[in-house]
Structure formats: C-alpha cells, structure tokens
Amino acid sequence: MTCMDGQVRHFDEFADVLLRCHHLYRPSIDSIALRNAVESRRQIEIFDYSSSADAFTRAFGMRNSLKCLQALVNVGSRIRSYRKVCDLGCGSGSFSLAFAFLADNADLELHGLDASQRQLSLGEELISAARLPGKFEFERRNLPAEIGYLPDLTISSYWFCENEHVIVDPILFDLLVGREMLIVDYEKIIDRIMACLPRGFRVLARHSTNVEIPAALAEFVAQERASVHSIHIGRTADW
Ligand SMILES: C[S@@+](CC[C@H](N)C(=O)[O-])C[C@H]1O[C@@H](n2cnc3c(N)ncnc32)[C@H](O)[C@@H]1O
Structure with missing residues (x-):
C-alpha cells in the first residue's frame, strides 16, 4: 500500500466515525445561514458560542475535524x-x-478546555457517539490559565485566531504549551506564531496542504477540499 493509499484509508475510516455522530452534524437552517455569512465576509470571525455553538458545529465541525486529522x-x-x-x-x-x-490508544487521557459550556456539552456528546478508545474529560476554563500539569502534547485548532494576544506574550504562550504543541489555524496566524515563537521553543514542522473531503461526507461539508495550515512546535532542551 502506498503512503497516499494509507491516507485515503484514514480519511474514509474517519468519515465512518464522524457519520456515527450525524445527528449533531446534520446541516440546519441556522448552520447554512452561518456558513453563507462567514463565506461572504471572508475574514477571521469571532463567534458568539452561547447562541451559535450548535450552528457552528453543524457548519464547521466535520470540516475542522478533517483538517485536524x-x-x-x-x-x-x-x-x-x-x-x-x-x-x-x-x-x-x-x-x-x-x-x-x-492515536487509537486505550491509554490516552484527553483533556479538553473551553470557555463555552454549550460547546463542551456538544463535545461530550460527540466523543461519546464516536465510541473511540481513551479517557476523555471536558472542562470549562477561561484561557490562558495554568493547566496544572505538563501535557505530552497540547493541540489547538482555531483558538489562537480568537486570542492573538497570546502569540506575542511569551509568558502566556508558555503557560499553554505542553512538551510539544500542534496548532491548526488560518495561514496568517500560523505564520505569526512561527515569527513570534519565544525562546525555549523550536519549530518541529510546518505544513500547508489541502484535505480532500471524503465523498461520504459531501452532504455535511459543502466543499470538495479545504486548505490546512499547521505548526508543530517543541520545547528546546534548555527550557
Ligand atoms: C473557532 S472555535 C474552534 C473550536 C474547535 N477547536 C474547532 O476547531 O472546531 C474557538 C473555540 O475557542 C473557545 N475560546 C475562545 N476564546 C477562549 C478563551 N479565552 N478561553 C477559553 N476558550 C475560548 C470558544 O469557546 C470556541 O469553542
């Protein structure tokens, strides 16, 4: 099997997982309106998750998950x-x-933090419907804040675009990053993180690519492909 075949298989299998959660992802009138509004404005958006968590998840949840994959x-x-x-x-x-x-790892301990209780509740419902291995805990927290332990890996998608001040503040940045961190965000945000990376951190990899949307998800993700920008950083030996 080629590397490309392996990737297609990952995406097709992940599509099956996402389809187990179809009731939370099926487009609604509100989610279609939200997506159309966002696409017409073509700018980085900050949403009001107290009123739009459900529409946000239906509009962008599957697509964001595929980008993160x-x-x-x-x-x-x-x-x-x-x-x-x-x-x-x-x-x-x-x-x-x-x-x-x-990861497909029964020993995984995944801890999700977010300020929006409505988003967290949807996350709990999704992770339970997806039936994936690991222990999951979702907690309401205003960030940046002390996490209380050093994760092996911190992951974050489309959070820095709503909290750009953290990119240029080495103390806040340091509070959030585990031994390593993988960030998915808009290209200009990833570029900015790379340009502002404080001492004590190094870039392990930076990627810009496209993800092909699996045909099985066509009715949920109204596009054939989407761009993905990511940066993987680590702490240097002397931190
Ligand atoms: C654009 S959404 C991205 C959600 C998810 N990571 C994804 O890719 O679909 C940004 C999320 O960050 C949360 N958020 C934004 N600023 C926050 C802050 N200062 N503290 C905690 N959560 C915050 C919002 O509640 C929202 O759920």
Missing part, C-alpha cells in the same frame, strides 16, 4: 506515543475526535 497524519506514527493530551479551545471537540481516532 490531516495535521495529525503529518506527525506520523509518533501520534501513538502521546498519552496526556490537552485540547485548548476544544469547542465541540474537532481536534479531540481526530486525535483519538488516529
């Missing part, structure tokens, strides 16, 4: 070695789902 595939087989993983700004769990699927 692509970023994780780029990390390779090391993905199984991370046991304590923290998802910052986990929302309804896009990155958590992709991580738990690819």
Whole structure:
C-alpha cells in the first residue's frame, strides 16, 4: 500500500466515525445561514458560542475535524506515543475526535478546555457517539490559565485566531504549551506564531496542504477540499 493509499484509508475510516455522530452534524437552517455569512465576509470571525455553538458545529465541525486529522497524519506514527493530551479551545471537540481516532490508544487521557459550556456539552456528546478508545474529560476554563500539569502534547485548532494576544506574550504562550504543541489555524496566524515563537521553543514542522473531503461526507461539508495550515512546535532542551 502506498503512503497516499494509507491516507485515503484514514480519511474514509474517519468519515465512518464522524457519520456515527450525524445527528449533531446534520446541516440546519441556522448552520447554512452561518456558513453563507462567514463565506461572504471572508475574514477571521469571532463567534458568539452561547447562541451559535450548535450552528457552528453543524457548519464547521466535520470540516475542522478533517483538517485536524490531516495535521495529525503529518506527525506520523509518533501520534501513538502521546498519552496526556490537552485540547485548548476544544469547542465541540474537532481536534479531540481526530486525535483519538488516529492515536487509537486505550491509554490516552484527553483533556479538553473551553470557555463555552454549550460547546463542551456538544463535545461530550460527540466523543461519546464516536465510541473511540481513551479517557476523555471536558472542562470549562477561561484561557490562558495554568493547566496544572505538563501535557505530552497540547493541540489547538482555531483558538489562537480568537486570542492573538497570546502569540506575542511569551509568558502566556508558555503557560499553554505542553512538551510539544500542534496548532491548526488560518495561514496568517500560523505564520505569526512561527515569527513570534519565544525562546525555549523550536519549530518541529510546518505544513500547508489541502484535505480532500471524503465523498461520504459531501452532504455535511459543502466543499470538495479545504486548505490546512499547521505548526508543530517543541520545547528546546534548555527550557
Ligand atoms: C473557532 S472555535 C474552534 C473550536 C474547535 N477547536 C474547532 O476547531 O472546531 C474557538 C473555540 O475557542 C473557545 N475560546 C475562545 N476564546 C477562549 C478563551 N479565552 N478561553 C477559553 N476558550 C475560548 C470558544 O469557546 C470556541 O469553542
């Protein structure tokens, strides 16, 4: 099997997992309106999750999860070695789902943090419907804040675009990053993180690519492919 065949298989199998959660992802009038509005404005958006968590998840949840899966595939087989993983700004769990699927690790302890209780409740429902191995805990937390332990890997998708001040504040940045961190976000945010990386951190990899949306998800994700920008960083030996 070629590397490309392997990737297609990952995405097709992940599509099956996401379809177990179809009741939470099926487009609604509100989610279609939200997606159309976002696409017409073509700018980085900050949503009001107290009123739009459900519409956000239906509009962007599957697509964000597929993007996160692509970023994780780029990390390779090391993905199984991370046991304590923290998802910052986990929302309804896009990155958590992709991580738990690819890691396929019964010892995984995944901890999602988010300020929105509605998003966290959706995340709990999704992770339970997905039936993936591992222990999952979702907790309401305003970030940045002390996490209380050093995760093996911190993951975060589309959180830094809503909290750009953290990119330029080395103390806040340091509070959030585990031994390593994998971030998926808009290209300009990833570029900014790379340009502002504080001392004590180094870039392990940076990727920009496209993800092909599996045909089985066409009615949920109204596009054939989506761009993915990610950065994987680590702490240097002398931190
Ligand atoms: C664009 S959504 C991304 C959600 C998810 N990671 C994804 O990719 O679908 C951003 C999430 O970050 C959360 N968030 C934004 N600012 C936050 C803050 N300062 N503290 C905690 N959560 C925050 C929001 O509640 C929201 O769920």
